[in-house]
Amino acid sequence: MQRLLIILIGVPVLIGATWLAHLGQLELRSNRPMLAVTFAHADHTTVSCVVCHHNFIDRTGPGLCFDCHKNDPSVNALIEDQFHDLCRGCHVERQSAGEEAGPTRRCDSCHTADDAP
Amino acid sequence: MPALIAFAGFVLAFTLAAGALPAAGFWWDLLAALGLCSATVVAFLGWDSESPAAQPRLRLHRNLGFVAAGLATGHAFGYLIIDSTVLEYLMPAAPAYMLAGLVAWVVLIGITFTSAPGSRKRYYKGFPTFRRWHRGLFLILVVTAGWHILGTGFSLEAPWQQGLAAAVLCAVPVLAYWHRRRYGTLPLTPGPPHAAKADAGAVLSCLTLVVLSAAYATVKLLVCSGC
Numbered sequence: 001m002q003r004l005l006i007i008l009i010g011v012p013v014l015i016g017a018t019w020l021a022h023l024g025q026l027e028l029r030s031n032r033p034m035l036a037v038t039f040a041h042a043d044h045t046t047v048s049c050v051v052c053h054h055n056f057i058d059r060t061g062p063g064l065c066f067d068c069h070k071n072d073p074s075v076n077a078l079i080e081d082q083f084h085d086l087c088r089g090c091h092v093e094r095q096s097a098g099e100e101a102g103p104t105r106r107c108d109s110c111h112t113a114d115d116a117p
Numbered sequence: 118m119p120a121l122i123a124f125a126g127f128v129l130a131f132t133l134a135a136g137a138l139p140a141a142g143f144w145w146d147l148l149a150a151l152g153l154c155s156a157t158v159v160a161f162l163g164w165d166s167e168s169p170a171a172q173p174r175l176r177l178h179r180n181l182g183f184v185a186a187g188l189a190t191g192h193a194f195g196y197l198i199i200d201s202t203v204l205e206y207l208m209p210a211a212p213a214y215m216l217a218g219l220v221a222w223v224v225l226i227g228i229t230f231t232s233a234p235g236s237r238k239r240y241y242k243g244f245p246t247f248r249r250w251h252r253g254l255f256l257i258l259v260v261t262a263g264w265h266i267l268g269t270g271f272s273l274e275a276p277w278q279q280g281l282a283a284a285v286l287c288a289v290p291v292l293a294y295w296h297r298r299r300y301g302t303l304p305l306t307p308g309p310p311h312a313a314k315a316d317a318g319a320v321l322s323c324l325t326l327v328v329l330s331a332a333y334a335t336v337k338l339l340v341c342s343g344c
Contacts, residue, residue: 028210035205080212092274095341096138105141105271107202 029077038114118318125157129333132272140337148195150330155188156262163293180319182229214268221261228254
């Protein structure tokens with residue numbers, strides 16, 4: 001009986017706490033300052049513009065990537081996942097295919113300050 | 118001990134088999150392998166620890182616990198040293214699978230250091246209490262470490278690899294339970310006390326696992342032309 005009570009109360013409390021923690025994380029991710037990242041078009045001349053500049057064709061709007069992806073609350077909590085998928089995903093794919101590729105794992109290779117466009 | 122080394126060798130070979138690439142440089146891959154080895158030792162320790170048959174090996178069991186903790190510590194702090202951006206993973210906004218890794222490390226440190234002969238009496242009242250907590254902490258450790266390994270997907274990328282690894286992870290507590298049923302539980306009183314002392318088996322295991330990890334990183338380096 002006591003055990004049942006603990007389970008009946010404990011499980012919802014646990015789920016609720018996890019959900020709150022999740023919301024808190026999204027909030028923190030939306031509001032954190034941008035992590036420095038390096039990117040050079042010169043390394044990516046073999047890639048079609050719209051692979052990255054999806055907004056050129058899908059009518060999400062004009063602007064620079066991070067104007068939207070750091071400020072728009074509908075996507076800014078996802079920036080880490082989405083950009084790692086895009087950037088690291090392509091590098092991993094190319095490296096596995098034995099082609100030239102950018103950084104696949106090492107954070108510092110991408111996350112350093114740069115001022116080249 | 119040879120079984121442990123073989124098991125770890127198998128785990129590393131398995132992750133190489135379908136995912137030798139991407140590679141990320143010698144040190145990065147070495148540290149990844151240290152983490153995998155630590156998890157391997159943990160799984161190994163879970164398997165036949167609670168039966169009387171395991172009793173003569175209790176000192177090895179304990180010392181291998183410290184080996185696992187040492188490998189995991191090297192894994193975590195090593196990354197912070199070679200790649201400072203990893204610091205992001207210690208922030209509250211970090212991906213859950215990274216925070217799970219952090220929890221796993223804390224639990225691993227806790228489960229080893231509170232179980233050494235002197236401190237066990239200080240931290241737990243009574244042997245049965247100790248065993249209950251030891252079992253509980255072990256389960257949390259397997260779940261959080263498994264979440265971390267599968268969640269990052271750094272070493273096990275293909276879905277079939279992840280599926281197989283998940284099956285092995287689920288098998289660990291089940292096997293431990295089965296082993297206890299089959300061979301009986303330890304008596305409810307602790308065995309004769311023995312001093313905390315390093316033994317050659319644990320030291321050798323640790324060294325071999327580090328060498329295995331270096332070999333793993335070297336293979337990755339050789340396979341990857343542009344690294």
